[in-house]
Amino acid sequence: MGDHSPALVRGTYLNYQRKAGFKFLNMCAQASDFLDIVRQVWHNDIFGYAQFRVMARLNLLKQPLKELNGREFSNIDVSNIDVRENQLRRDLEDVHTRLRLSPQDANIQKEEKEI
Numbered sequence: 001m002g003d004h005s006p007a008l009v010r011g012t013y014l015n016y017q018r019k020a021g022f023k024f025l026n027m028c029a030q031a032s033d034f035l036d037i038v039r040q041v042w043h044n045d046i047f048g049y050a051q052f053r054v055m056a057r058l059n060l061l062k063q064p065l066k067e068l069n070g071r072e073f074s075n076i077d078v079s080n081i082d083v084r085e086n087q088l089r090r091d092l093e094d095v096h097t098r099l100r101l102s103p104q105d106a107n108i109q110k111e112e113k114e115i
Contacts, residue, residue: 022058024065031072037064091115 028034041061046053095112102108 022062025069025073027073028065028069031068034068037061037068040064088115 038061041064042057044057044060046056048056092112092115095108095115098108099105099112
């Protein structure tokens with residue numbers, strides 16, 4: 001068989017599923033002990049190439065961040081979120097209307113930033 005001869009190769013089909021990338025909820029970063037958890041995991045001695053060390057640390061970080069999320073954010077009351085969101089939208093529309101009428105008014109600009 002030469003370099004230019006066509007060939008058909010058959011093999012078993014492997015159903016390979018790639019692991020999902022590292023993800024975490026941004027609100028976890030606002031928890032008081034978030035940085036301490038990351039530092040603790042990141043200071044583990046892991047040997048290997050740089051990319052392997054980063055991936056290994058991220059894998060070690062998954063479980064502590066899941067626990068942090070459950071501990072800090074599992075008791076969030078979502079019953080009033082829609083009501084609060086609608087009120088904020090109305091307030092913002094009102095401020096924008098007033099800003100169109102008085103675009104240089106510093107008090108209205110400040111109020112918009114606070115919403």
